[in-house]
Amino acid sequence: MSNHALKNAADALRQARCAMAFTGAGISVESGIPPFRGPGGVWSRYDPDMFEKGYFKRHPEEVWPLLKEIFFDMIGRAKPNPAHLALAELEDAGKLVGIVTQNIDSLHQAAGSRTVHEYHGSTRRMQCLSCRTYFESSAIPLDTLPPPCPVCGGLLKPDFVFFGEGIPTDVHLAAIELAAQADVCLVIGTGGEVAPAGRIPHVVKNHGGTIIEINLRDTAYTYNTTDYFLEGKAGVRTPELVRAVLA
Ligand code: APR
Secondary structure, eight states: OOHHHHHHHHHHHHTOSSEEEEEOGGGGGGGTOOOSSSTTOGGGTSOGGGGBHHHHHHOHHHHHHHHIIIIIIHHHHOOOOHHHHHHHHHHHTTOOOEEEEOOOSOHHHHHTOOOEEETTEEEEEEEETTTOOEEEGGGSOOSSSSOBOTTTOOBEEEEEOOBTOOOOHHHHHHHHHHHHHOSEEEEESOOOOSTTGGGHHHHHHHTTOEEEEEESSOOTTTTTTOSEEEESOHHHHHHHHHHHHHO
16 A cells, blocks of 8 residues: 555544544454454355345244354454454544444444444344344343343344344434545444445435545445555554554
């Protein structure tokens, strides 16, 4: 990666009136959580159609063991990496207004970030599809699958967005509002392949904002939306950028 791109990106970020970050699975890979797409991706090993809400409701005994293995066991062991920590440092320095993340791993909050819009929800809670009661996931044992609702015995669903589900209105509006105000957006570890989340950088761009992209490889954003492309691992490039901004 050229130092030219790093310097220009750092200058743009330092001078930003309202900078935000838009993150995806790639920012958590160095925390031990596999991405969904690309080499070693979850969808190269599991059929995403099983994580469609209708299929889950029809076959919970088949899907819940996969939910436990892919999301709860893996995420339970994960810790924030230098990319998450760098964004929290940028927010503490008053240079980042907030994060819109597609990730459900809560690693931004674990790193100390305060304004985090979880566009696809998180694994922290579950909801009963019968009595609609919410539960902290930590209070629900996963030795019996599907775990029965403690109140009515109904089917519990993790409180993150399955395929075929809408985005919670409040978090969608908060994310769009931030993107409409942002004049710089860091796009880290996402190929933007899933709508409507993937539109967030376009909202910033369409309002005249600057896009700084950090990714291992080029994406659908790189050649028509990105202004500065910092190629490499999020856990290396993000702290490098933040150091250049705060130096
Ligand atoms: N550093 C930076 N980028 C990385 C790294 C890394 N160490 N490892 C992978 N990447 C990049 C890949 O190049 C790819 O662009 O992260 C991206 C991962 O892409 P996806 O797995 O598609 O993740 P994401 O874009 O977040 O997926 C969006 O799809 O399945 C749904 O709901 C799920 O939130 C998810 C959404």
